[in-house]
């Protein structure tokens with residue numbers, strides 16, 4: 001399947017929503033460790049792009065730098081060091097122009113904001129995710145880590161990555177997947193070798209819930225006693241449903257993500273569209289089974305929100 005080169009055109013609205021959720025989470029995550037005076041925190045952007053889109057709108061690495069820059073005062077006071085790993089790799093291309101552009105964009109940013117260099121180290125990497133991920137895993141597991149996995153498509157959605165992240169209790173991650181590809185091709189062997197989704201089960205529900213249902217199946221692949229919690233945020237772009245998978249083991253991290261998600265969509269807290277719209281609920285009255293599944297999924301999200309509120313009260317966040 002040909003992959004889309006996002007950076008050859010301006011980011012669309014849904015891409016910007018995704019990037020805003022990524023940056024909102026960084027904004028909430030950084031102070032948790034900075035205020036505790038954690039000596040070193042690490043952020044990994046495995047699919048970093050070039051820094052900006054064609055029109056100069058910032059991508060994930062520049063948004064990260066902005067969020068760090070906003071908190072520079074506390075970072076200095078608490079003497080926290082930050083290491084960012086930015087990886088960009090163009091498979092099948094000899095000249096790695098996007099990687100060179102990424103370095104230029106970030107170095108230019110640091111030159112304009114030189115105080116960042118006192119506590120921030122950027123490691124630029126130009127390697128296929130498949131070989132890089134296992135190399136960086138020990139570092140991911142060693143320090144408090146925020147991991148962005150903003151792939152094109154679904155190629156790197158294998159459960160083997162989730163199972164590794166599951167073992168790391170100090171890691172929060174935001175994964176992007178093009179979920180609607182599963183709806184179309186999920187039964188093909190080239191898809192199943194990445195992630196084996198029971199498409200018969202997934203298709204018992206409406207197409208618009210495909211992202212939610214992929215995550216429901218991913219949860220079942222985690223160990224029974226796991227502390228890792230996975231939450232969806234579905235993103236509709238025209239006929240396609242993509243989405244973010246948020247993952248974290250700590251209840252306070254879950255609380256942060258759900259707060260961001262509910263801020264973005266005050267009706268359902270889990271999509272950039274009205275995923276539980278009334279019209280559909282009326283239609284699905286005819287299909288009692290589907291309706292029950294929807295209500296259960298909705299009640300999971302509401303329960304998670306109530307849990308966040310309880311955590312908030314207990315910890316006086």
Ligand SMILES: C[S@@+](CC[C@H](N)C(=O)[O-])C[C@H]1O[C@@H](n2cnc3c(N)ncnc32)[C@H](O)[C@@H]1O
Pocket residue numbers: 006019046047048049050051052058059060061087088089090091098127128129130150151152
């Ligand atoms: C969806 S874009 C990421 C966009 C980026 N987060 C931003 O905000 O601009 C995915 C990026 O991953 C790169 N990529 C594609 N295959 C890759 C691989 N196997 N390993 C690492 N990067 C890859 C692409 O060149 C592309 O720039």
